[in-house]
Amino acid sequence: MKPHIKYRLGKSKFFKAIVILLSTLCTVPLFLILFYILREGITRINWHFLVNLPKPVGEAGGGIANALVGSLLIVFFAALMAIPVGVMGGIYLSENKKSRLANLTRLAVDVLQGTPSIVVGIVIYFWIVKPLSTFSALSGSVALAIMMLPIVVRSTEETLKLLPASLKEAGLALGLPYQRVILRIVLPCGFSGVISGIILAVARIAGETAPLLFTAFGNPFFSTNIFKPMQSLPLLIFNYATSPYDEWHDLAWGAALILLLWVLLLNIITKITTRRWKIQF
Structure with a gap:
């Protein structure tokens, strides 16, 4: 073999080894965080921890039942509001x-996606909390x-863009109304990607x-x-982790593991669903 070929x-x-090494290093912090939270939180989790309410300071035991139910309710109603609007917006885009409106909408979605979460919280405080005084x-x-909203909009838009135009053309050729073609043919074909x-x-x-x-x-x-005010897992972790009480620290570690x-x-389900949808199409 010629020397210049051996050199290349x-x-x-060498560069392939460097890329593999750096990629592996990227996963190290994740596994360290997972290991630490698992080590600290696994001993706190049991049936009583999941079904009981927090105990007052100084009493042993207690659980996170109110935070679990609160998180599920808050996320459920958030999804109930965001999913229909987001999917319809993605279909339009x-x-x-x-169109001019579509370009403006994409710009608004991109800006909204980059808005810090604390800014959103402050805006909703002045829009809803302060007028209602609670x-x-x-x-x-x-x-x-x-x-x-921006995540649902963009994921729906990008999913539907990957579908062949022949699907919509076939439905229109059969004489179906435009809205039925979109809702009965195009959207179901991209259902896995949207989900x-x-x-x-x-x-x-x-989180x-x-x-x-x-x-x-x-x-x-x-x-x-x-x-009315409601507890949630992220709030419980924040409040208990910053408290000076060891009992609350234990609850915070267990709640952190549950949330993690x-x-x-959810992320694993997303990866599996996306991979299956890509293989299908």
């Missing part, structure tokens, strides 16, 4: 690629819905704390009234 092959292998889970859901975007958006907002500090505020008691597993599971 050696150089190629995919069908009107070059913190509430509903205002927290509105803040999280605004954060979900993966929705799951990713839910995972994105599940948000800053907006809830200004909206849901937290509640040490069990509450399902969305018009929830977000990790």
Whole structure:
């Protein structure tokens, strides 16, 4: 083999090794965080931890039942508000690629996606909390819905753009109305991609704390009234981790592990769904 070929092959292998090494190093912080939270939180989790309310300071035991239910309710209502608007917006952008309104909408979605979460929380505080003179889970859901919206819009748009134009043309050729072609043919074909975007958006907002500090505020008691303050996992972790009590620190580690597993599971489901959809198309 000629010397210059050996040099090029050696150089190629060297840079390939560098890329693999740097890629591996990128995963090290993630595994260190996972290991540390798992080590600190696994001993705190049991059935009583999941179904009981927090105990007063000085009493052993206690759980995070109010935060679990509160997180599920807040995220559920946020998804209920963001998903229909986001999917319809994504459909509009995919069908009107070059209109002036579509370009303005894309710009607004990009800016909204880059807006800090704490800014969203402050805005909702002045829009909803202050006029109603009360913190509430509903205002927290509105803040999280605004954060979900750009992710759902862009994922829906990009998914529908990947579908062949022949699908829509076939439906129109059969005499179907335009709206039925979109809702009965185009959207179902991209259903897996749209769902993966929705799951990713839910995972994105599940661990948000800053907006809830200004909206849901937290509640040490069990509450399902969305018009009143409500506890959630991120708020519980923030409040208990910054407290001076060891009992609350234990609860914070257990809640952190539960929240981490929830977000990790949602991201894994998103990856699997996206991969299957890409293989299908």
